[in-house]
Amino acid sequence: MTDQVLIIGGRGRIGSSVARDITSHTQAKITITSRNSAAGIAVSDQLGPQVEFLSLDLADKEGLKQAIAQSNLVIHCAGPFHFRDTTVLQLCIEQGINYLDVSDHPSFTLKALECRAAAEAAGVTAIINTGIFPGISNSMVRQGVEQLDKPERIHLSYLVAGSGGAGVTVMRTTFLGLQKPFKAWIDGKWQEVKPYSDRETVEFPPPYGKSHVYWFDMPEAFTLPDTFPAKTVITKFGSIPDFYNHLTWIAAHWFPKPLMHNKAWIEFLAHVSHFMTDATNRFSGIGVAIRSEVNGLKDSQPASYCSTLVHENTAIASGCGTGSIAQLLLEGKLKKPGVWPVEQALPTDLFEETMQSRGIKIHQEWL
Missing domain, CATH: 3.30.360.10 (Dihydrodipicolinate Reductase; domain 2)
Structure with a gap:
């Protein structure tokens, strides 16, 4: 069966970059969400036939729950994360769906890490702070x-x-x-x-x-x-x-x-x-x-x-960071139940493999 990826906030620059990376490296079907239907449809059309649009407000918990239930992987890109709670993560844990996000603020990270035991018990791999x-x-x-x-x-x-x-x-x-x-x-x-x-x-x-x-x-x-x-x-x-x-x-x-x-x-x-x-x-x-x-x-x-x-493009690089981990999860190469910052979940060999496949060069040297 074809993998189904839900990208919450996928209409934005970062979310659409994540979607573009996943379409380039997997056969997954992607649903991007936004409250702005016209803009969301325009972005999904640009991203190609693997991508469809769903009008969704994060305040609509029932709609969010239904969208998550139809997915194999949920990627939370609806920032800024200073004001976000862990509702999306908790719903993924309840339904046994793997989770990624592009969160970038300590307050959200601390709240997400409190869900580690629940994610581990549910067998859910949740990796936070992905991106660039x-x-x-x-x-x-x-x-x-x-x-x-x-x-x-x-x-x-x-x-x-x-x-x-x-x-x-x-x-x-x-x-x-x-x-x-x-x-x-x-x-x-x-x-x-x-x-x-x-x-x-x-x-x-x-x-x-x-x-x-x-x-x-x-x-x-x-x-x-x-x-x-x-x-x-x-x-x-x-x-x-x-x-x-x-x-x-x-x-x-x-x-x-x-x-x-x-x-x-x-x-x-x-x-x-x-x-x-x-x-x-x-x-x-x-x-x-x-x-x-x-x-x-x-x-x-x-x-x-x-x-x-x-x-040359920060948003595209961020899409590569998150998209590469999504690819590993979808292919079954990465599995670590719990909630983890990326450095605790992603082995170096897999990191280097996915960066190389995306043409991202990391120069390393002893000083």
């Missing part, structure tokens, strides 16, 4: 950790050009991430860090070269310390062109806090930012770069292992 970052980035860290005898420090840096080819939801996510300090694992203890602080220059591969990154609240900031015995985990993010970094820094440090917690204001900033990046995409591009450096010991000597990735 978090997602592919976490597997790059695992690559590096496995090269060392004792990992001590993990430094992840992300760089996105312009809009990254993503929709306004990603802009919302950025500004929501500036609302409050967060905890980071530094020198073996949790320490409070201000968002978009500690500007650092990082050498990325061409065409980006030396670029600037800042502390940013990401779920891998706590899932990586839970997975690997490192004493420090750093997660930093930056934009191209650099003046966007300065504007984001101003929003994080100068704007009144009540304003940054106002939903209408966040929505205004998101739409203005998306309008601006639409204009600058023409010369900045919409690509992404990731740099993962793991420091520690190898043969009792200090050693550093670095992995880098560059892709």
Whole structure:
């Protein structure tokens, strides 16, 4: 029988990129959902005959339950995840359906991980934080950790050009991430860090070269310390062109806090930012770069292992990250009942195999 994949929020840039990847690498039938029927039908038509559209509101629990029941795999792409609960995940567990998501906020990750025992008992494999970052980035860290005898420090840096080819939801996510300090694992203890602080220059591969990154609240900031015995985990993010970094820094440090917690204001900033990046995409591009450096010991000597990735389209790269795991689940190559961040579920050999099949090159070197 043909596999049935349900992509919730599949009309958006990320969700449709996931759908496109799955159609390229499997024979699965895909249903994408949205509240906007006209736009959803247009996207499904663009994606081809493997894809159909279903009008669905997440508030319609009965409709959601019925859609999940007709699927072999559910992929949750309806962000931002700051405001999401685990209803979709819980319904998948109740019905024994495997689950993926592109969640990117610690609050949702913590809620999802609380469902681990229930998923394990139901035999459901649920993998969260898939995509590009978090997602592919976490597997790059695992690559590096496995090269060392004792990992001590993990430094992840992300760089996105312009809009990254993503929709306004990603802009919302950025500004929501500036609302409050967060905890980071530094020198073996949790320490409070201000968002978009500690500007650092990082050498990325061409065409980006030396670029600037800042502390940013990401779920891998706590899932990586839970997975690997490192004493420090750093997660930093930056934009191209650099003046966007300065504007984001101003929003994080100068704007009144009540304003940054106002939903209408966040929505205004998101739409203005998306309008601006639409204009600058023409010369900045919409690509992404990731740099993962793991420091520690190898043969009792200090050693550093670095992995880098560059892709010309951030949204497409995110689709590859999630789509590759969907392919492995559908083919029965990956099965791990429970709820897991990607670095705890995806073996390195399968990660490298799926990245190679998608033409995504990860450069690795000892420093």
